[in-house]
Amino acid sequence: MARLALLLAALAGSALAGPPDAARQDQLRHLVRQDCGSCHGLRLTGGLGRPITAAALAGRDAGDLAGLILDGLPGTAMPGWRPLLTEDEARWIADYLLTTETQ
Template sequence: MARLALLLVLLAGTAAAGPPDAARQDQLRHLVRQDCGSCHGLRLTGGLGRPITAQALAGRDAEDLSGVILDGMPGTAMPGWRPLLTEDEARWIADYLLTTETQ
């Protein structure tokens, strides 16, 4: 399964489009918790970075947030994740952050 997915990704190249499948969603949830969590806290309640819970982000635009995820925020410690995520994946994370109750 993983190999097939990898093959598809390779075939699709950088243009790999479409929302992440279930397995990739698991990886992305893990990435949010662990890697975003390095600065924003495992529970996303903030740390060196600001809180990014659904409550803290209420009213933010998903497209705008996915832009921040992909390209970072110049002048702050927020890096751009474009080397590691596709645009669809960043959008999925933005929606996930906006709609998921953490804890």
């Protein structure tokens, strides 16, 4: 019974989740620059990982990219971030990467 309650609480929380608020967006931008940047380069132009600039990702589907962020890429160093990010947050990051020029 306790498991069912936990599952329902988790589902309710994710159903009520939405786009991240402004403070969380700042945290996600920092995550992209620091954590993603540690492999993809501080300017996201490539390093251990391939480039993830808007130009490099042009034509990619945001939903597919969000799935890659959440689940990682098997056989590579790309980890899945599902334990740390919601689906909405991963989608926000995908949209951010697809629309933001490298600074």
